[in-house]
Amino acid sequence: xxxxxxxxxxxxxxxxxxxxxxxxxxxxxxxxxxxxxxxxxxxxxxxxxxxxxxxxxxxxxxxxxxxxxxxxxxxxxxxxxxxxxxxxxxxxxxxxxxxxxxxxxxxxxxxxxxxxxxxxxxxxxxxxxxxxxxxxxxxxxxxxxxxxxxxxxxxxxxxxxxxxxxxxxxxxxxxxxxxxxxxxxxxxxxxxxxxxxxxxxxxxxxxxxxxxxxxxxxxxxxxxxxxxxxxxxxxxxxxxxxxxxxxxxxxxxxxxxxxxxxxxxxxxxxxxxxxxxxxxxxxxxxxxxxxxxxxxxxxxxxxxxxxxxxxxxxxxxxxxxxxxxxxxxxxxxxxxxxxxxxxxxxxxxxxxxxxxxxxxxxxxxxxxxxxxxxxxxxxxxxxxxxxxxxxxxxxxxxxxxxxxxxxxxxxxxxxxxxxxxxxxxxxxxxxxxxxxxxxxxxxxxxxxxxxxxxxxxxxxxxxxxxxxxxxxxxxxxxxxxxxxxxxxxxxxxxxxxxxxxxxxxxxxxxxxxxxxxxxxxxxxxxxxxxxxxxxxxxxxxxxxxxxxxxxxxxxxxxxxxxxxxxxxxxxxxxxxxxxxxxxxxxxxxxxxxxxxxxxxxxxxxxxxxxxxxxxxxxxxxxxxxxxxxxxxxxxxxxxxxxxxxxxxxxxxxxxxxxxxxxxxxxxxxxxxxxxxxxxxxxxxxxxxxxxxxxxxxxxxxxxxxxxxxxxxxxxxxxxxxxxxxxxxxxxxxxxxxxxxxxxxxxxxxxxxxxxxxxxxxxxxxxxxxxxxxxxxxxxxxxxxxxxxxxxxxxxxxxxxxxxxxxxxxxxxxxxxxxxxxxx
Numbered sequence: 001x002x003x004x005x006x007x008x009x010x011x012x013x014x015x016x017x018x019x020x021x022x023x024x025x026x027x028x029x030x031x032x033x034x035x036x037x038x039x040x041x042x043x044x045x046x047x048x049x050x051x052x053x054x055x056x057x058x059x060x061x062x063x064x065x066x067x068x069x070x071x072x073x074x075x076x077x078x079x080x081x082x083x084x085x086x087x088x089x090x091x092x093x094x095x096x097x098x099x100x101x102x103x104x105x106x107x108x109x110x111x112x113x114x115x116x117x118x119x120x121x122x123x124x125x126x127x128x129x130x131x132x133x134x135x136x137x138x139x140x141x142x143x144x145x146x147x148x149x150x151x152x153x154x155x156x157x158x159x160x161x162x163x164x165x166x167x168x169x170x171x172x173x174x175x176x177x178x179x180x181x182x183x184x185x186x187x188x189x190x191x192x193x194x195x196x197x198x199x200x201x202x203x204x205x206x207x208x209x210x211x212x213x214x215x216x217x218x219x220x221x222x223x224x225x226x227x228x229x230x231x232x233x234x235x236x237x238x239x240x241x242x243x244x245x246x247x248x249x250x251x252x253x254x255x256x257x258x259x260x261x262x263x264x265x266x267x268x269x270x271x272x273x274x275x276x277x278x279x280x281x282x283x284x285x286x287x288x289x290x291x292x293x294x295x296x297x298x299x300x301x302x303x304x305x306x307x308x309x310x311x312x313x314x315x316x317x318x319x320x321x322x323x324x325x326x327x328x329x330x331x332x333x334x335x336x337x338x339x340x341x342x343x344x345x346x347x348x349x350x351x352x353x354x355x356x357x358x359x360x361x362x363x364x365x366x367x368x369x370x371x372x373x374x375x376x377x378x379x380x381x382x383x384x385x386x387x388x389x390x391x392x393x394x395x396x397x398x399x400x401x402x403x404x405x406x407x408x409x410x411x412x413x414x415x416x417x418x419x420x421x422x423x424x425x426x427x428x429x430x431x432x433x434x435x436x437x438x439x440x441x442x443x444x445x446x447x448x449x450x451x452x453x454x455x456x457x458x459x460x461x462x463x464x465x466x467x468x469x470x471x472x473x474x475x476x477x478x479x480x481x482x483x484x485x486x487x488x489x490x491x492x493x494x495x496x497x498x499x500x501x502x503x504x505x506x507x508x509x510x511x512x513x514x515x516x517x518x519x520x521x522x523x524x525x526x527x528x529x530x531x532x533x534x535x536x537x538x539x540x541x542x543x544x545x546x547x548x549x550x551x552x553x554x555x556x557x558x559x560x561x562x563x564x565x566x567x568x569x570x571x572x573x574x575x576x577x578x579x580x581x582x583x584x585x586x587x588x589x590x591x592x593x594x595x596x597x598x599x600x601x602x603x604x605x606x607x608x609x610x611x612x613x614x615x616x617x618x619x620x621x622x623x624x625x626x627x628x629x630x631x632x633x634x635x636x637x638x639x640x641x642x643x644x645x646x647x648x649x650x651x652x653x654x655x656x657x658x659x660x661x662x663x664x665x666x667x668x669x670x671x672x673x674x675x676x677x678x679x680x681x682x683x684x685x686x687x688x689x690x691x692x693x694x695x696x697x698x699x700x701x702x703x704x705x706x707x708x709x710x711x712x713x714x715x716x717x718x719x720x721x722x723x724x725x726x727x728x729x730x731x732x733x734x735x736x737x738x739x740x741x742x743x744x745x746x747x748x749x750x751x752x753x754x755x756x757x758x759x760x761x762x763x764x765x766x767x768x769x770x771x772x773x774x775x776x777x778x779x780x781x782x783x784x785x786x787x788x789x790x791x792x793x794x795x796x797x798x799x800x801x802x803x804x805x806x807x808x809x810x811x812x813x814x815x816x817x818x819x820x821x822x823x
Contacts, residue, residue: 028172030179030216032231032250036289036350039113039172039179043350045289046179047339048075048115049296050255052124053103054084055315056299056325058096059701061103064297064325065110071320071332072339075179076107077115077254077292079122080161083132083474084305094164101168108177114170115292117182117254118161120154125261125307125315127550133474136556143556144187146197146204155208158183162212173215180290182254183209186222186235199225206230221254235294237271237679240282251287255294256280258331259318260681263310264662265523268687270318272675273331274404277338277418281405284342285366285379287354293335297321300697303654304477304647308505308550310523312693313656323697324635324728326428326748330736333423333744341407341416345377352377363388363400367411378411385676399813403676422741422799425768429731430637430695432724433630441625443720444608448620448713449591454513456482456542458585465580468504468549468561476589477647477657481545481562483582485536485569492571493536499568500530504547504561506645508619508715511535511543515619518716526558534569543567543579548715550657592713597622598649600709617644617717624711627725629703633750634727636703637695638710644718649711650702660691661716695726732757734768735818737799746794747822753792754823759785761804764817771817778804785818 029040036043049068056064068076080100086092094101107114121144122130135141141149170176184205191198202220206227209218218230224245226232234242235255244251258276260269280291298317306313316323320332327333342349345368352368359365362384368377382388382400390398395412404419452458458480468479487493498509498516506520507530517532547561565580596602608624615621630636638648644661647654669688712720730747737743747753758764762777781804789795797803799816807814 027175028179030172032217032289034244034248034250035287035352037179037250043347044074045284045342045346045349046074046113046291047072047342048077048113048290048292049073049320050077050292050294051297051321052078052081052295052299053100054081054097054305055301056297057699057701058099058102060325060699061106062110064321065106065112067321067325067327067332068296069110069112070336071296072336072343073112073296075113075115075177075292076296077117077294078103079117079119079124079126079130081122081124081126081130082120082157083126083128083130085161086132086157087134089132089134092160101164101170104165104170104177105168108170112177113172113179114177115180115182116161116165116170116178117185118158119182119185120157120161121185121187123185123307125311126301127305127307128469128474128556129307131556133469133472137470137473144184144190144201145194146201151201151204151208158208159212162214166214171214171216178214179216180219181209181214181216182219182221183230184220184223187220188223188225191223203227219252219254233290238279238282239288240279240286250289251283252290253283253288254290254292256283256291257317258293258295258320259298259316261315261317262312262692263523264312264659264692265310265664266312266692267664267669267685269681270673270684270686271679272673272684273334273421274419275675275679276331277334278403278405280335280338281342281379281407281416281418282381284349285381285405289350293320295319297325298323300656300699302656304474304550304657306550306657310505310521311550313658313696314693322428322728324637326635326728326730327426329426330421330423334421337422338416338418344409344415345407348375348377359390361388363390365390365392376411378408379405380408381405420738422737422743423735424743424745425734425736426730427732427734427768429729430639430726431634431729431731432726433632440721441627441723442610443614444610444624445615446592446597446608446622447618448622449595450510450544450620452591453480453482453546453587454510454542454544456484456544456585458482458587461583461585463581463583465562465565465567465584466586467559467563468547471561471586472588476593477548477550478589478593479547479549479561480585480587481547481567482585482587483543483567483579485541485543485577485579485582487536487538487541490536490538492573492575493569494572496534496536496572497531497570498534498543499566499570500545500562501527501565501567502530502547502562503527503559504549506548506715507562508546508548509543510545512537512541513544518619536569590713592622598647598654598711598713599652600711601652614721616719616721619644619715619717621714621717622711623714623720624709625720625723626707626709628706629700629708630725630727632727633700634729634748636698636700637726637728638698639695639722639724639726640712641691641694641724642719642722643712644714644716646713646715646718648696648713650698651704651708653702655696655698655702658693658696658712660694661718662692664688664690664692698725730822732769733820733822734771735816735820737816739799739814739816742796742798743816743818744794744796745789745818745820749793751793751822753789753795753820755821756782756785756790756818757821758817758819761799761801761816762807762809762814763812764815766817768819771819776807776809776812778807780805781816785820789820 763774
């Protein structure tokens with residue numbers, strides 16, 4: 001169906017008189033059928049990419065959007081994060097970094113479309129799945145089901161977002177960039193336990209969304225039984241086999257996972273550019289018309305926004321743009337060329353019939369033939385793990401590498417192959433900034449005040465163990481549980497143990513003001529048992545337990561913290577004291593948080609200690625230092641090597657949680673990556689036996705021109721002496737292009753190519769950093785590259801004998817490999 005904006009309403013075009021069609025001059029009509037997205041009557045295939053405004057900064061938005069456009073995208077997708085915009089019920093925030101209206105306007109200024117994913121449940125590895133924590137505490141509420149209290153709140157927020165978009169004329173028929181909107185998110189993955197209530201809830205979601213009259217199509221992802229008034233879509237690593245539940249709907253892929261997220265203790269995931277390209281090409285070969293990369297820019301989980309359990313601060317996701325906004329090469333360039341290749345056949349793909357011929361051995365040819373012109377466009381794919389040579393008779397012979405797709409213009413000329421990378425590879429480095437930060441940082445510190453909590457004094461009491469998220473309402477990661485126990489016969493409690501069952505993520509236990517131990521959950525577990533020996537005294541003993549928790553996307557029904565326990569003292573002869581029903585005292589958060597020690601303007605700043613021996617490996621410490629920002633415009637990171645676990649702030653702005661003490665597994669990594677075959681998150685891992693995350697992004701907009709302040713809260717004990725500030729730059733730059741293809745090479749802004757370390761056009765071998773000459777090459781390779789590139793920020797040239805001279809390779813397929821250095 002197609003819509004137009006008439007008299008402050010969106011009305012179906014079919015219901016309007018022809019005289020109304022002039023309205024399209026100021027707006028954009030959006031419709032679809034099974035083979036195209038139709039925008040102002042033009043049949044399109046759409047490439048989109050996810051960029052979350054909350055995981056970057058407003059200063060980064062224009063550059064990210066422009067790089068997405070240069071990468072061949074047509075649209076930008078983002079979630080809207082309910083918890084950020086309505087942190088307290090009916091108290092909204094849409095300013096600064098939460099100004100999503102500004103974000104969409106920048107998208108439009110760049111000439112791109114937008115995809116609004118309201119949810120309002122978003123998952124996204126975000127704290128509590130994007131739900132505000134106050135929602136959990138509403139009496140009688142059940143989330144994401146046929147519950148009136150929840151539905152009323154969901155409708156109020158969804159309507160608020162839609163109204164803001166309408167007021168700013170952001171929907172396409174109003175002349176804005178938004179061409180699609182989403183309600184709910186991947187509900188089909190968890191719907192079964194909700195039974196009939198889940199089914200009626202999904203019907204309600206669709207009806208509620210449609211009643212908002214936005215004039216563009218609504219979608220539901222991962223919802224095979226979505227009402228046919230909305231479009232059901234696919235999420236995953238591969239979606240070529242997906243079919244919408246309505247034969248009139250377009251085949252849409254709302255999340256093509258370009259990599260994967262990382263959790264504390266985990267290794268670095270990696271999904272090869274060749275495999276992402278293979279998945280995209282297979283999707284369009286099978287009739288796809290809309291594809292969105294999740295993520296195109298992953299960004300950073302600033303503050304306490306990282307979800308759980310155990311999602312790290314970096315949301316790199318191995319996306320085409322890295323965490324800092326740099327081009328992640330070769331992925332960005334390889335996909336850019338793929339978009340151009342598919343776009344070259346757009347008119348045929350969206351106005352044709354298709355047929356697929358099985359050639360044999362996992363190789364097939366899909367032919368699209370234009371209904372009007374007879375023009376052809378083909379996809380030749382090889383899903384085998386072995387290379388294939390294919391003879392298409394009069395249309396030529398083709399070498400199709402394993403697990404790859406060749407795109408054939410006119411069905412007789414290869415213009416792209418997903419396994420043949422013709423772009424640069426950038427090896428990024430962390431570089432110290434010369435003189436500005438060459439001197440050792442000077443640190444001051446203050447201990448976290450715990451006199452009250454270690455004495456058992458809190459803010460309120462209860463006779464049961466409370467659930468953590470309902471108690472803290474997400475104002476802090478921390479909740480103190482405190483009680484006392486009287487011991488008459490000390491002998492019976494010699495060699496006693498404290499036993500705590502917890503669904504928190506970290507527990508620090510103190511008995512009589514002494515730390516007896518700290519423990520955290522194993523990766524993937526939502527609960528653990530803490531058991532440590534304790535020394536008890538005759539009389540009253542104070543037990544203080546500090547639980548630290550962040551919230552994952554399915555924690556609405558799962559208790560967190562020490563809720564329910566039990567908390568036991570175990571003595572000789574199996575003597576047990578169950579403390580679970582004791583009088584418990586509670587305190588939400590840390591005293592340092594209450595005193596705003598992380599704020600450079602806090603009046604508590606005078607309490608910092610300086611010019612004494614720096615405490616090292618002492619838990620519950622606050623550290624502060626001053627530094628100057630590294631010069632230039634390159635992205636800035638702080639290296640927190642030596643620190644344990646905690647949170648970090650720069651000039652009062654949180655850069656997220658840190659945990660360099662959590663070391664990734666020692667096994668499961670490889671220096672090489674065989675991308676052939678279906679990807680899974682254990683493929684091609686790296687960073688074994690190293691800190692899960694050592695470097696933390698400091699956006700340039702957080703920094704002052706003069707002095708800057710870094711404040712760290714150290715929870716488990718660390719050493720701040722090794723902490724330093726660095727920039728992220730391209731160190732080694734490598735280029736690869738097969739004969740007849742254009743190779744483009746570039747450094748970051750402000751840098752130039754200073755040296756060509758290797759260049760050979762012929763049959764060179766190896767990978768970036770270890771290239772070597774083959775058995776033949778063109779003699780002018782090094783000199784031609786030197787002349788074209790040295791001293792320039794970017795350069796380009798075709799890999800051909802015309803540029804590099806004749807070679808001795810004969811009929812051997814030739815390739816150009818280059819390795820250079822950016823100064």
